[in-house]
Amino acid sequence: MTSTTSGTTPSYADIPRLMSLQTGDEKHSAAATSTLDPLWVLYDRVLRVTPETAEDPGRDRFLLSKGHGPMAYYAVLAAHGFFLEAWLTGFGGFTSPLGHHPDRTLVPGVEIGSGSLGHGLPIGVGVALGLRAQGLTEPAVWVMTGDAELDEGSNDEAIAFAGLTGLESLHTVVVDNASASHAAPGHLAARFAVAGWSAETVDGHDHEALYRAFTAPHPGRPHVVVARVSR
Numbered sequence: 001m002t003s004t005t006s007g008t009t010p011s012y013a014d015i016p017r018l019m020s021l022q023t024g025d026e027k028h029s030a031a032a033t034s035t036l037d038p039l040w041v042l043y044d045r046v047l048r049v050t051p052e053t054a055e056d057p058g059r060d061r062f063l064l065s066k067g068h069g070p071m072a073y074y075a076v077l078a079a080h081g082f083f084l085e086a087w088l089t090g091f092g093g094f095t096s097p098l099g100h101h102p103d104r105t106l107v108p109g110v111e112i113g114s115g116s117l118g119h120g121l122p123i124g125v126g127v128a129l130g131l132r133a134q135g136l137t138e139p140a141v142w143v144m145t146g147d148a149e150l151d152e153g154s155n156d157e158a159i160a161f162a163g164l165t166g167l168e169s170l171h172t173v174v175v176d177n178a179s180a181s182h183a184a185p186g187h188l189a190a191r192f193a194v195a196g197w198s199a200e201t202v203d204g205h206d207h208e209a210l211y212r213a214f215t216a217p218h219p220g221r222p223h224v225v226v227a228r229v230s231r
Helices: 014-021 031-045 071-079 085-090 120-133 153-165 188-193 205-212
Strands: 063-065 143-144 168-177 198-203 222-226
Touching: 014 031, 014 071, 014 085, 031 071, 031 143, 031 168, 031 205, 031 222, 063 120, 071 085, 071 120, 120 143, 120 153, 120 168, 153 188, 168 188, 188 198, 198 205, 205 222
Parallel strands: 063 143, 143 168, 168 222, 198 222
Antiparallel strands: none
């Protein structure tokens, strides 16, 4: 499916309007808005993927593990031309491709169906391993997760394995809004670093700080950016 816009220049200033088009219940607005700035910086300045290259084996992969609040994700994808802006008004509707959790079979640019917490990072490990096995060394794999999602044990296994195997192509963005039930505040980056990851913590609303952290070199290691945001 390749329904895209054309001739448009993505603008961060347009995102509030695009998000406002998505109405109805179960929007998880707080979860959506907390991811907006990291999503924008990734798609606007970091990820090597466009509507035209969304099926190219050499593209970067972005996996939204924090899939229960996809409003900002859909708005950013629409702004960058992956699908028509008109789709946003049907968000969550019975006949709409834009469900409350993203569906990779329905939404152009979406790599995984997500929303069940704890799956995205393990899938990201598998994607990075698969690309490496195929000799595809250029594509980067990015996973966005929330701090509370890291309470799931499946993430501990993924963090440990990625560090031990030096999955340099794997990148994780942890959106930290201090909502985790079992986390030690301020220690998210250390949790990854002790497992062999390159780790940075930044203001999750500061676009320049996010960009610098996203593009920091990390030879031989996976990389995590903890993006601290207000609720």
